[in-house]
Amino acid sequence: DIQMTQSPSAMSASVGDRVTITCRASQGISHYLAWFQHKPGKVPKRLIYAASILQSGVPSRFSGSGSGTEFTLTISSLQPEDFATYYCLYYNSYPYSFGPGTRLEIK
Amino acid sequence: QVQLVESGGGVVQPGRSLRLSCAASGFTFSASALHWVRQAPGKGLEWVAAISFDGSASYYIDAVKGRFTISRDNSKSTLYLEMNSLRPEDTAVYYCADLIGSRWGQGTLVIVSS
Numbered sequence: 001d002i003q004m005t006q007s008p009s010a011m012s013a014s015v016g017d018r019v020t021i022t023c024r025a026s027q028g029i030s031h032y033l034a035w036f037q038h039k040p041g042k043v044p045k046r047l048i049y050a051a052s053i054l055q056s057g058v059p060s061r062f063s064g065s066g067s068g069t070e071f072t073l074t075i076s077s078l079q080p081e082d083f084a085t086y087y088c089l090y091y092n093s094y095p096y097s098f099g100p101g102t103r104l105e106i107k
Numbered sequence: 108q109v110q111l112v113e114s115g116g117g118v119v120q121p122g123r124s125l126r127l128s129c130a131a132s133g134f135t136f137s138a139s140a141l142h143w144v145r146q147a148p149g150k151g152l153e154w155v156a157a158i159s160f161d162g163s164a165s166y167y168i169d170a171v172k173g174r175f176t177i178s179r180d181n182s183k184s185t186l187y188l189e190m191n192s193l194r195p196e197d198t199a200v201y202y203c204a205d206l207i208g209s210r211w212g213q214g215t216l217v218i219v220s221s
Contacts, residue, residue, distance in 0.1 A: 034206075036152070043202070043211040044144075044152060055209065087152050091206060094157060094166035096142070101151040 002026050002090050006099035012107040017078045021102045023071045023088035032092035035064055035073045038101075039084045047086075048073065080106075109133035109210050111203050116215030119193055129186040129203030129212055136184040137161070142206050143177060143188050145199035146214075155201070156188065171197075193219045 003026040013019050023033065031051040038044040046055050048064035051071055061076040075082055083106050088099040115127040127143070143155040156177040157166045165177050176189040186203050200214040 038152065043213060046209040049209075085151070089152075089154070089206070095168050096154040096157065096206070098144075098152045098154055 001095055002029060002097055004088055004090055004097045004099035006086075006088060006102050008102060009100065010103040010105065012105045013078055014107045015078050015080055019075045019078055019104065021073045021086055021104075023066075023073070023099050025069045025071075025090060028068045029090050029092060031067050032090060033064075033066070033071050034089045034091060035062075036087045036089060037082075037084045038087060044087070078104075111205070111210055111212035113201065113203055113212040113215035116201065116217045118218045118220060120221050121194060121219055123193055124189070124191045125193060125217060127188040127190070127201055127203075127215060127217070129188075131184045131186065131203075134205070134208065134210065137181040139205045139208055141177075141179065141186045142204045143186075144202045144204055144206075145197075146202075147196070147199040150199075153199075158186070190217070193217075195219050 005024045007022045033051045034046055035048040036044040036046050047058050047062050051066055052064045063074050065072050083104055086102045090097045110132045112130045119125050138160055140160055142157045145153050145155050155168055158177045158179055162179050174192045178187045198219050200216050202212055202214045204211045
């Protein structure tokens with residue numbers, strides 16, 4: 001089974017900051033990686049799929065890159081509504097696997 | 108509009124059973140593989156199970172294999188999760204989701220406690 005790790009597990013940042021979150025797979029997964037944003041009491045929201053394709057309706061300050069075993073989610077200029085927990089998801093063959101999450105807090 | 112509505116959650120004693128349902132509308136239910144994802148209190152998202160579009164194949168995480176069964180009724184546009192031999196560590200909000208189509212239900216809370 002493929003295991004996903006994320007770093008950092010938590011971070012604090014200020015509005016306007018550029019933020020990068022990393023996700024690593026235990027073996028190569030090509031581009032089968034999605035990023036989700038999850039806020040308490042809300043449904044997870046997909047931001048990116050196929051490692052770098054922006055979901056329709058998601059602001060362009062979000063971007064994804066990577067392939068194989070290392071992936072990044074970048075928020076170019078943090079907005080107040082971006083403080084949330086972010087998860088990567090491997091989704092090619094079963095079992096699918098979420099990363100443990102990165103909690104992004106306000107500094 | 109697209110809707111996925113879970114039901115069936117509640118409080119149950121360890122060792123007992125519960126069946127979750129997820130009623131879908133607004134998209135071609137019978138064309139989509141569907142999933143159950145859970146989030147335990149204070150923990151992250153965990154993929155639990157999936158079923159193919161026609162119900163011919165199903166997949167599980169090791170922690171629920173042999174205890175949980177995912178199924179679907181395409182004539183009713185409904186997804187199910189039969190949960191047997193429940194354990195306290197199964198306590199979580201359970202979401203049904205079309206992960207490829209990016210459609211999620213609001214979740215239903217399952218609490219396993221004596």
